Amino acid sequence: MEFLILPDCAAAQPFARAAAGPGTRSVAHASGRPWLVGRWEDEECVLVDGGRNRLALLGPTRADTGPLARLLDNSRAPHDLDSLARSLPGSFHLAASFDGRTRTQGSLSTARHVFHARIGGVTVAADSPSGLTALMETRLHEETLALQLLLPVPWPLSGRPVWTGVETLGVGCWLDVRPDGDAREVTWWTPPEPDTPVARAADAIRDALVDSVAVRADHQDVISADLSGGLDSTSLCFLADATDARLLTHHWEPMDRANADTRWARRAADLMPDAGHRFATAADGPVWYEAAPDRDGASDDVEGPLVWTRNRAHTESLARTVRDAGATRHLIGVGGDELFGISPQFGWSLIRSDPLRGIRTMRRFRSVNRWPLGATLRSLADRTSFADTMARAAQGIDAPPAPRFTPPLGWGRGDPRMPEWATRDAVATVRRLLNETAARRPRPLHPDRLQHQTLEVTVTSGHAARQLNRSLRPLGVTFETPFLDDRVIEAALSVRVADRVVPGHYKPVLTTALRTTVPDAVLNRRDKGAFGQEAYEGLYRNRERLAELCDALRLADLGLVDAGALRAALYRPTPDTRALSPFENTLACETWLRSPSAVAPLAASPAGGPR
Template sequence: MRFAIFADSPAAAAIAERTAPTAGGQLLRHASGRPWIVGHWQPADVIATSAGRHRIALLGCTRIDARTLPDTLGRARSLQELDALARTLPGAAHLVASVNGRVRAQGTVTGVCQIHYTQVDGTTIAADRPDLLAAMTGAGLREDLLARQLLAPLIPYPLGERPLWQGTEKVPGNSYLELTPDDAHRVVRWWTAPEPDLPLVQGAERLRSALHDAVAARTHLADTISADLSGGMDSTSLCFLAGDRGPARLVTHLWGARDSANDDQTWAEQAAAALPGAEHVVTHPDDLPLWYEDLMTPTEDAEGPFAWIRTQAQQLAQVRQAVAQGSSHHLTGHGGDELFAALPTYLHTLARTSPRRAWRLTRSHAAMFRWKSGPTLCALADNRSYGTWLAAAVDDLAAPPPRNSRPDFGWGVSFRMPAWATPDAVETVRGMLRDAALTEPLAPQRGQHLALEMAQECGNTIRRVSRMTSSLGVAWHAPFVDDRVVEAALSIRLLDRAETAQYKPPLAAAMRGIVPDRILGRPTKAEFSAEAYAGLRRHKHHLAELCDHLHLADKGLVDPDAFRAGLLGLHPGSLTMIPLDATLACESWLRSVTTTAPSPALPGGHR
C-alpha cells in the first residue's frame, strides 16, 4: 500500500493531477470531485464510505460494521468528533476523513501506520511514507540526521521522530494532521497514554477482549492465515485465539533453533497438540538462511534503515514458506515482551506510590540481576525529568557499556554510540540530545513511557516488515502492537505488571481458559544467541569487505578500520553484536537509496 492525501483545494488538486500515475493506481475523491486519496492498494485494504458531503476511508487492517459507519460520519460536525471512532477501531489502519472541506489524516499510536507531510508549492501534502513525498518534491537525504542511526540498541525518543528525507515531517502517533481548504495544516493531539489504574482481574478482561478483536480483525481477511508458534506465551496466545476466531484455516510455523538447550520446540509441540484443527509446519534451522545473510541486497523500501536487518533473509524465506501454504496474512507474537515484561523501571514509580510492595519487588529484581543495595537505592532516588535524563546521556555516549549488571530505573534503555563512530558523529548526536532537553515524555510515569516507547519501536519495525513481506504476497501482522491492545495492557496497575513471581501475569490472566494452563506456566524463556554467532561466523569476512568502500565512512560517520575490527573481533556475549546491526542497517539503506531512487510519480503499483 502506498498513497498520498490531498486537501480539498484547487492547488492541491493540481498537484495531485500532475503527480498521479497514468495507470494502475486508485483514486478517492472529495465531495467536490477533487482528488482526495491517490495511490495503490488492494480492495480489501480499504473501507470507504460517505454521508452527504463527508467522506471517510480506513486504509489497512480493521473491522467495523459498515452499516453504522455512514451514521457515525454523518453526525460529525467537526474532525474532532471522530475521536470516539478512532478510539474504538481494532486492528491497525490509517483513518482519513474529509468533513466540511477539512481533512483528518492519522496513523496508529504505535506507528504500524504512519502519516507524513511536506510542502509542495506552498501546499501541504500528506502520505503514508516520507520517501513518497520526497519523490514528489525531488528532496534528498537529511545527512545531518544519519549519525543518530548508529545509536544502539535503539534511538531514544524523540531523536528518531524526524524523517531522513528533507522537507518531510512525521505526525506523532498521538496526533492527527488537519489539512484545510486554504492549503494550510496543523497537527492536533487527540490521544494520551492511559493511567495504569486497573486491577489485574479487570485489566485482564479488557486485554482479553482487545486481543480477541485484534485477531478477529485478521482471521476474516483470507481463507488461510499463518502464524508463528514458537512455544513462547505471546505467539502461542495468538494461535489459540486464531484457532478460536475462525473462519480462516490456520497454519502454524515453528522454525527450529540451533541451540540444543532451546526448549521452544518442546513447548510448541504441546501447544500444537492442543490445536488439532490447525496444520503445523516445523522447519529445521539448516533449511533456513543464516542470520546476517544478503544484508546489502537493494530494497525498494526507501524510508530508512531496517532495524531487523540481521534476520532479513530468514524473514523472506519464512514468507515464501507461508505463500507455499496458501497464506496471505501472517500473525507474529512480536510486541508481547514490550507490553508484558516486568520492567525494572516500574519500580521507580512504585517506590513512590506503593513503597512496601515496591521494596518486596525490588528485592526480587535485585536477586535476579545481582544488584547491590547501595546503587539500587541511589538509582531509585533519581528524580530527573525526561529531558534532563536525555541531556545527561551525553557523558556516557561514547563509553563502552558497563560490564557488570547495575540497577537502572531511568526513563529508557541505556544507549551508546559504537566504538567505530567518528568523533564528529558522536558530537552530532550529543548536540541532538542537548536539543531534546525540553522534551516531554510519552507518559508521566517512567515505566509507562518506556513500555510505550518500546511498543512504538516494535510497531515501526512491523510496518517495515509487512511492507517487505507484502511484496511477496503476505502481510505481516503483530496484534500485540495494535492500539487497543496497547491501551488495555498499559491500563493495568504497575504492581501487577512488575510482579516477578509469575511470567507475564497480565497476559497469563487474560489467556486463562483459552491457552492450556501448563503452557501459561512455562518457567523458561529461550534466547537465540546461537543463531547470531553462527550467522556472524559464516558472513563476517564478507561483511568486512564492505569496509573497503563504506558509504558511512565517505560521510565521515564511521571509521572503517574500527568497524572491520568490530566485525572480525571476538564477541564474549551476543549483546555486543547489537551495535553491528544499526551500522549495517544504515549502510545497507544508504546503498539502496543510491541505486534505487524514489519514483517521481505517485505509486500505481509499479515504480
C-alpha cells in the same frame, strides 16, 4: 497498500495526476477534487460517503458502514471522530474529509504511521515517505543517518525521517489539514493511568486480542502465524485457530539445545489438530546477517535503514513460504514482550505507588540482577527529568559501556552509546542533536517512567514492523502484529503497576487475560528462549562478507564510520551478545545506503512540481 492524502485545493490536483498509474484508485472530496489517491484492495479499505463528510479506514479493522454513515451525518468537525478512533479494533489508518478539511492518523504504535511534507505550498500526507519523495526534491539527512548508529536512539529522535522535508506525527496525534493546505498536529489520545486491577483489565485485554486476530482472519481462506513456542506468538496461534480461516503455523528450531522453544511449540501444535504445522531446522533457512539470495523482497526501503536487518534474509524466506502456502497475512508476537514483559522501570514506579510491596520487589530484582545496593538506592531515588536525562546522556555517548550490573531504572532503554568505530564527527553530530532536543524540554510519553518506557518500546517495535512490511510488500505478504493494536495497548497500559509482576509467574497480566481462551498447558510456561547462538553463528559465517563491505564503506564515504576500526571489531571475539547490537545498527545503515531506495528519491523533480 499505498496512498496519498491531498488537501481540497487546486494546488494539490497535479499531485493526483503525478501519482496516477496502473491500478491507482482515487476517492474525491465533496468538492470533486482528489482526496485519497493510491492502491489498495477492496478488503483493505472501508469507505463511507456522508455527503459533505467522508471517511476511509485503510487496514485490517471491522466496522459497519450503517452506523458509520450515521456518525458522519451527526458530526460537524473532524474532532467528532475521536470516539470512533477509540473504539475500532485492528490496525488501520483513519482518514476523513469534512467539507474539504481533512483528518489523517495512524496507529498508536506507529505500525501504521502518517508522513507529511509541504510541497508546492500545501501539505500532502502519505502512509510512507516514498509517496512524498516522488513529488518533491529531497536529500538524505546525513545527521539522521549518524543518529541511526546510536544504540538505543531515544524517543522522540527515534522516529526522525531520513529525508529532508519529510515529517511524522507524534504519538496519539492526527494531522489537521485545512482546504488551503495549511496543517497542524492535534493530540487526540493520551495514555491511561495505570489504576485498573488486573481482574477487571483482563477482560478488556482478552477481548481486544481476540478482535485484533479476528479482523486479520476476515476475508482470508488461510492465515499464517509464527509458532515460536514463546507465550506471545503461541497465544496468537490459538486465537487464530478459533477463527474461520485455516491456520498454518511455522516454527524454526533454535540452534541452542538449551532453548526449550521447540518442545513448547510441539506441545501447542498437538493442541491444535485442525491447523497445519510446519517445523523447520536452522539448516533449512538463512542464518542471521546473511544476504538474501535475491532482492525481490527488498525494493521499498525508502523510509530508511531496516531495524531488523540481522535476520532479514530469514524473514524474506519465511514470507515466500507463507505466500506459496496461499496466505497473505502472517501473525507474529511482536509487542507481547513490550506490553507484558518485565521492565526494570517497574521497580521505580512500584515503589512510588505501593512502597511496601515495592521494597520487597526491589530486593528480589537486586538479588537476581546482582545490582549493588548503593547504586540501586540511588537509582530508585533519582528524580531527574526526561529532558535532563537526555542532556546527561548526550555527554556520555562515547564513554565505555556502563558496568553490566548497573540498575537501568532511568527514563530510557539504557544509556545511549555510539559504536567504537563511529568517527569524531559522527559522535559530535549525535551529541549536538541530543542536546538540541533536550533544550526544547520534550515531555515524556507519560509522567511515570514505566508507562513511558512501555510506550517507547511499543512505538519502537511498531516502527520496525512498519518498515518490515514495507520491504516485504513486493512479496504480497504482511507480517501482522495484533499486540501493537490500539485497543490492546490501551488495555495493557491501564493495568495497575502492582499487578504486572507476580513472583513465580511469567507475564501474569497476559496469562490472566487469556486463561479461558488459551490452554493452561501453554500459559504455564515460565521462561523465554534466548538466541545468542544464532547471533554468534550468523556473525561467524558471514564475517568475511561483512568485512568486505569495509573495502568500500558508504558510511566511511559520508565521514560517519572508520572502516578500519569496524573491520577490526568484526574479528574481535566477545562473550557478551549485547556487544553485537552496534554491528546490527551499522549493518542496517550500510546495507540501506547500498540499496536503490537510498538514492531513488534524489532523482525526484523540483519542489512544487510533480514528476
